[in-house]
Amino acid sequence: MRRIPIIAATAALALLLVALFATPSPAANAAPVSAGSHLHIIDLGTLGSPQDSSQATGINNRGDVIGWSDIQSCFCSHAFLWRHGKMTDLAPLTAANDINDDGVIAGAGGTASGYRAFRWAHGKALNLGTLGGDFSQALGINNRGQIVGISTTATGDWHPFLWYRGKMTDLAPLASAVDINDQGQIAGSYQLPGSENTDAFLYRLRDRKLTDLGNLYGWFSQATKLNERGQVVGYVGVATLSGANSAFFWSKGHMTDLGTMGGDFSQALGINDRGTVVGAGQVPSVGYRGFVWRNGVMTPLSVLPAGNSSIAYDINNQGVIVGSSGIDPNNSFYHAVLWR
Numbered sequence: 001m002r003r004i005p006i007i008a009a010t011a012a013l014a015l016l017l018v019a020l021f022a023t024p025s026p027a028a029n030a031a032p033v034s035a036g037s038h039l040h041i042i043d044l045g046t047l048g049s050p051q052d053s054s055q056a057t058g059i060n061n062r063g064d065v066i067g068w069s070d071i072q073s074c075f076c077s078h079a080f081l082w083r084h085g086k087m088t089d090l091a092p093l094t095a096a097n098d099i100n101d102d103g104v105i106a107g108a109g110g111t112a113s114g115y116r117a118f119r120w121a122h123g124k125a126l127n128l129g130t131l132g133g134d135f136s137q138a139l140g141i142n143n144r145g146q147i148v149g150i151s152t153t154a155t156g157d158w159h160p161f162l163w164y165r166g167k168m169t170d171l172a173p174l175a176s177a178v179d180i181n182d183q184g185q186i187a188g189s190y191q192l193p194g195s196e197n198t199d200a201f202l203y204r205l206r207d208r209k210l211t212d213l214g215n216l217y218g219w220f221s222q223a224t225k226l227n228e229r230g231q232v233v234g235y236v237g238v239a240t241l242s243g244a245n246s247a248f249f250w251s252k253g254h255m256t257d258l259g260t261m262g263g264d265f266s267q268a269l270g271i272n273d274r275g276t277v278v279g280a281g282q283v284p285s286v287g288y289r290g291f292v293w294r295n296g297v298m299t300p301l302s303v304l305p306a307g308n309s310s311i312a313y314d315i316n317n318q319g320v321i322v323g324s325s326g327i328d329p330n331n332s333f334y335h336a337v338l339w340r
Contacts (some may be wrong), residue, residue, distance in 0.1 A: 059313045092118070106140060115135045140179035219239040234249065249293070276292060
């Protein structure tokens with residue numbers, strides 16, 4: 001759904017964006033699906049003109065929304081904060097990936113020295129530096145102000161990091177770190193010994209305990225988000241169908257395949273503390289839709305008038321969902337939206 005001017009925040013985003021333009025294929029494991037959501041969709045607009053595109057990527061429990069917006073007048077993309085109906089430009093940030101309940105944002109932006117992870121708070125952007133390389137991006141933040149993300153090292157390798165109180169710590173041998181909760185649990189991926197595949201993991205900072213969440217089908221799994229209860233969501237590869245993914249929910253040692261909405265593709269991208277999951281997937285003969293999953297049922301979300309696709313990225317504890325929707329039949333443009 002979007003032109004990506006930077007490296008995607010997670011592997012889920014990259015795969016999902018490709019799939020949104022893909023030709024529908026035979027169904028994978030279909031989940032119980034309801035007819036549709038009663039939630040109302042609201043267009044949050046853009047930082048530029050209505051013909052520009054925007055994407056909402058996160059929401060906190062105060063209702064603050066973050067994301068990015070194209071600005072065609074400068075042929076650039078800027079991160080934004082949407083609060084009380086007003087969208088604020090967060091330049092120099094071009095990506096806003098997570099926001100905590102204090103309104104502190106984890107993201108990234110360009111500098112004279114390369115692309116850098118940033119912390120944005122109270123109108124000021126702080127460059128977090130790197131692990132010695134020329135690239136970093138902040139992906140998750142908790143209410144304690146701890147930030148996780150990805151960075152290159154002096155040798156050019158990609159390592160996950162933890163940033164706290166001015167210090168960036170290398171989290172290798174973990175392969176990625178995409179989110180962190182207030183208990184210091186980190187979700188991400190871990191490369192299996194002797195394999196090119198990765199499994200989703202839950203890592204506990206307190207005692208450095210690493211829990212492999214498995215992958216269900218012997219291929220791979222990728223975590224995208226976790227909540228304060230230590231529940232993790234993401235997606236697994238389904239090796240029986242080329243390119244197929246299926247959303248998963250992990251809790252207390254058990255990984256559940258959430259299935260799809262009849263197509264061969266679904267990814268879980270957000271979860272709140274009640275265990276309600278959001279993401280996106282394929283609906284045969286319709287296209288791609290954001291979904292909300294609760295009590296074992298996957299419900300497709302609505303789209304803006306004239307649009308035919310949507311994606312849901314995050315949900316807060318009040319049940320407000322954010323993402324994007326196409327605004328024309330060809331998905332040439334799309335806007336940040338919320339459902340409530």
